[in-house]
Amino acid sequence: xxxxxxxxxxxxxGKTTVAINLAYSLARRGWNVLLLxxxxxxxxxxxxxxxxxxxxxxxxxxxxxxxxGLIMHTRVPGLALMPAGNYRRYDQAxxxxxxxxxxxxxxxxxxxxxxVDRDFDVVLIDTAGGTHSVTGDVLWHSDQVLIPxxxxxxxxxxxxxxxxxxADLQAKQPPTQVLGIVPxxxxxxxxxxxxxxxxxxxxxxxxxxFNTVVPRDPVFLRASEHGVPLALLSxxxxxxxxxxxxxxxxxxxxxxxxxxxxxxxxDGLARLMD
Numbered sequence: 135x136x137x138x139x140x141x142x143x144x145x146x147x148g149k150t151t152v153a154i155n156l157a158y159s160l161a162r163r164g165w166n167v168l169l170l171x172x173x174x175x176x177x178x179x180x181x182x183x184x185x186x187x188x189x190x191x192x193x194x195x196x197x198x199x200x201x202x203g204l205i206m207h208t209r210v211p212g213l214a215l216m217p218a219g220n221y222r223r224y225d226q227a228x229x230x231x232x233x234x235x236x237x238x239x240x241x242x243x244x245x246x247x248x249x250v251d252r253d254f255d256v257v258l259i260d261t262a263g264g265t266h267s268v269t270g271d272v273l274w275h276s277d278q279v280l281i282p283x284x285x286x287x288x289x290x291x292x293x294x295x296x297x298x299x300x301a302d303l304q305a306k307q308p309p310t311q312v313l314g315i316v317p318x319x320x321x322x323x324x325x326x327x328x329x330x331x332x333x334x335x336x337x338x339x340x341x342x343x344f345n346t347v348v349p350r351d352p353v354f355l356r357a358s359e360h361g362v363p364l365a366l367l368s369x370x371x372x373x374x375x376x377x378x379x380x381x382x383x384x385x386x387x388x389x390x391x392x393x394x395x396x397x398x399x400x401d402g403l404a405r406l407m408d
Contacts, residue, residue: 135247135248135253135254135255135256135257136255136256136257136277136278136389137244137256137257137259137275137276137277137278138256138257138258138259138276138277138278138279138280138313138385138389139259139261139272139273139276139278139279139280139310140152140153140156140258140259140260140261140279140280140281140282141261141265141269141272141273141279141280141281141296142263142281142282142283142284142292142296143263143264143265143292143293143295143296143299144263144264144284144288144289144292145262145263145264146263146284147263147282147283147284147289147318147319148282148284148318148319148348149173149260149261149263149282150173150177150178150260151318151348151354152280152282152316152318152348152378152381153169153178153258153259153260154169154178154363155363155364155365155375155378156258156280156378156381156382156385157169157213157258157363158210158213158363158365158366158378159363159365159378159379159381159382160256160258160382160385160386161210161211161212161213162210162212162365163379163382163383163386164212165212165255165256166212166214166253166254166255166256167212167213167214167254167255167256167257167258168205168214168215168216168247168254168256168257168258169213169214169215169216169258169260170192170215170216170257170258170259170260171191171192171215171216171217171218171260172192172218172259172260172261172262172268172269172272173218173260173261173262174193174218174221174262174268175218175262176191176217176218176219176221177260178215178217178218178260189206189217189219190203190204190217190219190220191204191216191217191218191219191220192204192216192217192218192219192243193218193219193220193221193223193224194219194220194223194224195216195219195239195243196224196227196229196230196236196239196240196243196268197223197224197227197229198229198239200246201216201243201246201247201250202250204216204219205250214254236268236271237271237274237275240268240271240272240274240275241271241274241275244257244275256389259272259276261273265295265296265299273299273303273310274303274306274310276310277308277310277311278310278311278312278313278389279300279303279310279311279312279313280313280314280315280316280385281296281300281312281314281315281316282315282316282317282318282348283315283316283317283318283334284317284318284319284330285317285318285319285320285321285327285328285330285331285347286319286326286327286330287326287330289330290330290333290334293315293334300312312342313385313388313389314342314343314344314384314385314388315334315338315342315343315344316343316344316346316347316348316381317330317331317334317343317344317347317348318347318348319348319349319350320347320348320349320350321349321350322349327350331347344381344384345380345384346377346380346381346384347377348377348378348381349374349377351374353367353372353374354374363375363378364378365378365379
């Protein structure tokens with residue numbers, strides 16, 4: 135089981151979009167994937183689950199709840215979800231005031247995931263913006279981190295901060311490695327956006343940057359409205375959905391050890407769960 139966090143120094147860079155659609159693409163390619171939401175805003179649950187605020191999840195696990203009742207199975211074989219759960223409950227619990235206890239409990243949650251009734255190949259973790267508090271603990275216990283990088287000048291200026299953090303995480307044992315950096319909200323017709331992507335390719339080692347770029351596309355809002363990944367908006371895959379298949383293929387190359395059985399079955403326009 136490989137734990138991959140999706141993290142960034144700031145919010146609004148497309149972490150949740152990447153998490154949902156990459157998880158779906160990996161599952162459709164034969165991986166057993168758990169999509170784990172550790173963001174207090176609970177964006178994954180709000181995007182995919184009806185009445186998501188009624189479901190327990192990660193923050194309930196931080197309070198001591200067993201994971202067996204928190205993992206939700208979707209209509210897509212190989213894809214399960216653990217929503218954020220009740221952040222208010224966590225915020226009022228003693229563990230929220232004890233950073234050492236919180237970090238231990240986060241590690242215990244990840245260890246317990248290896249013993250649940252499903253053999254997950256990948257736990258894909260959506261995080262809150264920034265690298266402190268719970269997100270810092272999640273990164274500490276992750277095997278890899280995937281970094282969405284906003285294709286705007288502000289995103290480029292914040293990149294050194296998270297790279298410095300990752301250098302610290304790579305020094306611990308066992309280290310948290312950088313799986314890769316993926317440019318997001320790219321606007322190819324905007325000179326500033328295209329310039330940021332070009333600069334990223336100039337300053338970063340080739341092995342650190344994914345070839346795939348995620349565009350700024352209104353179709354993402356349509357998918358969220360319907361409560362589905364992009365690939366389920368229509369019977370014929372949209373171009374933006376195919377981008378995440380490309381990203382999934384790159385992730386496979388960087389996480390060897392699985393020979394996925396790619397399925398061409400169409401799921402149609404239906405929510406992943408009720």
